[in-house]
Amino acid sequence: MGLIENILGLVFGGGRNALRETVEVFRENAEAGAVRGAEARNQATTQFAAEFALARQGRFDRFMDGLNRLPRPALALGTLGLFVSAMVDPLWFSERMQGIALVPEPLWWLLGVIVSFYFGARHQLKAQQFQREIAGSVVRLPQVLDNIGQIRALRADSPRAADTDGDARLAVAAIAPDANPALEVWKRGAA
Template structure:
């Protein structure tokens, strides 16, 4: 029994590590590969969450939410007026008579307030868009460099100054090739 244990320990090592190490040369360890994949995905999710995190304060978010209320309120109010006109025309006519008594100067003032509100909101959103666009444009040189590196990888290794690149077959070889010329003549 002692010789069998000695032989198996020599073959397998302590705990079978020799076979496992040899097998991992030909096939990657599935558990370690799963762990690497998990870490890569976790890092990618962490990067995405950092990239798309809202940088505004709570007050800014509340104010932005309140600023979004007037447009839907006006749209639903107009729809509500149409429903009220159809459901109770007498009640609706009485309200419209009240609106007919509003002086024209007050209508102009209401129009100015609504115009300035929506104009200012449009301007703020436009400026935020411009800032985001400018921030993205500052990344353009880095993106161009990355694209250049990717194209270089696709084309193969860079050639040194003493090497001449071989172009595609349609351009013709750098030196004459009789077999290629005969093939081109047949096709």
């Protein structure tokens, strides 16, 4: 018996589980990994919420935001206007296109850079606003899940939905028959 006890003590250690500890060198403990993952997500959510806190905008900020929204529609409507003008007055359109043909290539490159930076910066701003909204949604996720759980518990087919929790008056009221005028009329008609 002493030999078996010594061998088991060697494998499982004195109060420790050497076999489990050895396996955890090669394979992560799933429960500990889940706990670490949950902590990391919680910390990231907290960081996002703090980083993307919305600040109230003043009149100037709202005006500039509205002004920044003009170039895209202006470019789209201007291009459509060029198509319409080419059909309505081809000579006028041709004169304008001849003027554009005189623009040197470096100026076209400069225009391309300016438009790229404008739309790139706009895209980045919108992406950051989207990330703020996502961070706000993630912060509200536990409350939403809790609310969904409470709502599902109210379903008639959920276990113990009609449990009275030991309330005697509620239990008696639950089994007491209600007045049913239609049933009373039917009973009188059948009699």
